[in-house]
Amino acid sequence: MDYTRHHLPPPTRRLSTEGGPVIDRTIPLLPPALEIDEHNFFDNSDPPEYLEDLIKETEEFVKFHNGRRIALVTSGGTTVPLENQTVRFIDNFSAGTRGATSAEYFLENNYAVIFLHRQFSLQPYSRHYSHATNCFLDYMEEQDGKVVVGPKYQAEMISVLRKYQAAKDKNLLLLLPFTTIVQYLHTLRAVSEALQPAGCRALFYLAAAVSDFFVPPSRISEHKIQSKAGGNQLKMDLDPVPKFLTRLVDKWAPSAMIISFKLETDSTILLSKAHQALERYSHQLVIGNLLQTRKYEVVFVEPNSPEFWIRLSDRQAKDQVEVESLIIPAVIERHNAWIKKSDEMAKDS
Numbered sequence: 001m002d003y004t005r006h007h008l009p010p011p012t013r014r015l016s017t018e019g020g021p022v023i024d025r026t027i028p029l030l031p032p033a034l035e036i037d038e039h040n041f042f043d044n045s046d047p048p049e050y051l052e053d054l055i056k057e058t059e060e061f062v063k064f065h066n067g068r069r070i071a072l073v074t075s076g077g078t079t080v081p082l083e084n085q086t087v088r089f090i091d092n093f094s095a096g097t098r099g100a101t102s103a104e105y106f107l108e109n110n111y112a113v114i115f116l117h118r119q120f121s122l123q124p125y126s127r128h129y130s131h132a133t134n135c136f137l138d139y140m141e142e143q144d145g146k147v148v149v150g151p152k153y154q155a156e157m158i159s160v161l162r163k164y165q166a167a168k169d170k171n172l173l174l175l176l177p178f179t180t181i182v183q184y185l186h187t188l189r190a191v192s193e194a195l196q197p198a199g200c201r202a203l204f205y206l207a208a209a210v211s212d213f214f215v216p217p218s219r220i221s222e223h224k225i226q227s228k229a230g231g232n233q234l235k236m237d238l239d240p241v242p243k244f245l246t247r248l249v250d251k252w253a254p255s256a257m258i259i260s261f262k263l264e265t266d267s268t269i270l271l272s273k274a275h276q277a278l279e280r281y282s283h284q285l286v287i288g289n290l291l292q293t294r295k296y297e298v299v300f301v302e303p304n305s306p307e308f309w310i311r312l313s314d315r316q317a318k319d320q321v322e323v324e325s326l327i328i329p330a331v332i333e334r335h336n337a338w339i340k341k342s343d344e345m346a347k348d349s
């Protein structure tokens with residue numbers, strides 16, 4: 001298998017994280033979280049103070065879309081604060097491209113979408129104009145004392161605007177924010193439970209880049225760490241973040257179809273890690289991707305099926321086809337089968 005195949009020249013501005021492995025990913029995976037780990041984590045960390053509002057919004061959204069398929073898309077990186085009154089934090093590279101782009105293709109396929117995203121990361125539709133090399137003002141010009149969109153941007157912008165407004169008018173997109181790993185996990189659990197009435201019509205598409213390590217509340221400094229506190233070095237012990245996927249599959253969303261992503265930088269371990277995750281959590285699909293090639297290819301790892309690669313052809317890459325436009329139809333095909341199987345099992349029982 002040629003993992004290193006690039007269909008396009010590498011991006012001109014490469015991220016500093018693109019290169020050799022940063023941590024030893026060859027060590028065995030952490031054991032899945034048990035009920036006791038769930039209690040320890042959630043009872044000893046504060047939920048975000050706005051969580052009740054998000055739960056209410058989610059419950060109303062789920063009620064409104066009774067009978068429709070709902071995709072919960074997680075997107076962007078999670079931060080790990082080093083102080084309670086946070087001046088410094090650890091972050092990761094994810095801008096939320098995979099999540100925001102995938103959300104658009106779900107919407108185009110008549111799904112309602114709950115977009116659980118890192119605040120200020122890319123969002124469906126606006127992503128075409130935010131975080132771009134162009135400043136948004138570059139799209140505008142002045143005509144007879146009015147601001148208008150420049151002629152060369154009209155066609156694309158009207159198409160994006162129409163899709164955005166259609167999603168808004170039909171109340172198809174619910175935006176829920178998080179910033180820290182603790183906020184993310186509290187919100188994921190609460191939203192999963194609020195989604196239970198959607199049963200097998202709910203699809204979890206967990207594309208957020210979730211921190212593996214954090215400073216637990218019991219050890220976090222309340223105030224800004226002083227520069228002289230540890231001499232000339234800052235040494236901190238981070239704890240592993242419990243692997244809650246197993247709780248999600250078994251307890252928080254037992255009827256939904258669940259898809260997780262596996263990210264690696266070392267091509268030689270991607271497939272084994274994806275298989276391990278599938279065995280460990282017994283969910284329906286792991287989508288494996290490498291940091292370096294994630295925009296061009298991914299691999300589906302699922303029970304009782306051969307690995308299934310989705311790759312942009314050279315032509316597609318040149319034409320800037322988004323790999324998510326190929327991923328989402330393949331995901332939906334599997335969700336169709338999941339719903340069919342779940343409906344048949346419900347009939348039989």
Ligand code: 9Z3
Pocket residue numbers: 076093094095096097098099206207208209210211260261262263264289291294
């Ligand atoms: C992914 O693998 C996503 O595809 C990316 C998307 C984060 C690579 P971008 O935001 O990147 O488009 O720039 N997400 C999952 C990453 C993750 O944290 N997975 C965990 C792991 O690999 C398992 S849940 O251990």
